[in-house]
Amino acid sequence: GKNVRDWLYVLDHCKGIALVWQQGKAGETYNIGGRNERNNLQIVHTICTLLDELHPAKDGRPYAHLISFVKDRAGHDRRYAIDATKLETQLGWKAQETFETGIKKTVQWYLGKI
Numbered sequence: 429g430k431n432v433r434d435w436l437y438v439l440d441h442c443k444g445i446a447l448v449w450q451q452g453k454a455g456e457t458y459n460i461g462g463r464n465e466r467n468n469l470q471i472v473h474t475i476c477t478l479l480d481e482l483h484p485a486k487d488g489r490p491y492a493h494l495i496s497f498v499k500d501r502a503g504h505d506r507r508y509a510i511d512a513t514k515l516e517t518q519l520g521w522k523a524q525e526t527f528e529t530g531i532k533k534t535v536q537w538y539l540g541k542i
Contacts, residue, residue: 429467429468429469429472429497430467430468430469430506431467431468431500431504431505431506431507432465432466432467432468432506432507432508432509433465433466433467433468433471433507433508434461434462434463434464434465434508434509434510435462435464435465435466435471435527435530435531436460436461436462436464436523436530437462437523437524437525437529437530437531437533437534438530438534439524439525440460440462440523440524440525440530441460443521443524444458444460444512444515444521445460447515447519447521448460448515448519451519452519456514457514458512458514458515458518458519459510459511459512459514459515460510460512460515460521461510461511461512462510462512462523462527462530463512463523464523464526464527464530465507465509466527471531472495473492473495474528474531475491475531475535476490476491476492476494476495477492478531478532478535479491479535482535482536482539482541483539
């Protein structure tokens with residue numbers, strides 16, 4: 429659960445791709461990142477907390493009791509880091525969602541609540 433990833437709300441990612449398509453320079457590379465690095469354990473606990481709030485389990489137990497750990501696959505990267513500075517400075521892109529608002533919208537979507 430200690431592997432770190434940069435999390436970005438899907439619509440922010442789509443808007444970044446569209447901006448690059450419309451205004452980016454041909455042949456250039458633009459990284460799209462959310463500046464929201466979290467480890468996998470933080471993510472799963474956030475999702476469990478949101479599920480407890482939005483869709484409580486029928487047995488009343490918190491979803492965190494379902495967390496289990498598995499062995500990492502061989503060669504699994506500990507951290508993925510995205511530097512979106514070029515996209516931000518050259519094309520003016522910025523994620524509109526914070527991690528907290530984006531993950532809540534994502535969970536709500538999976539629950540069919542948006």
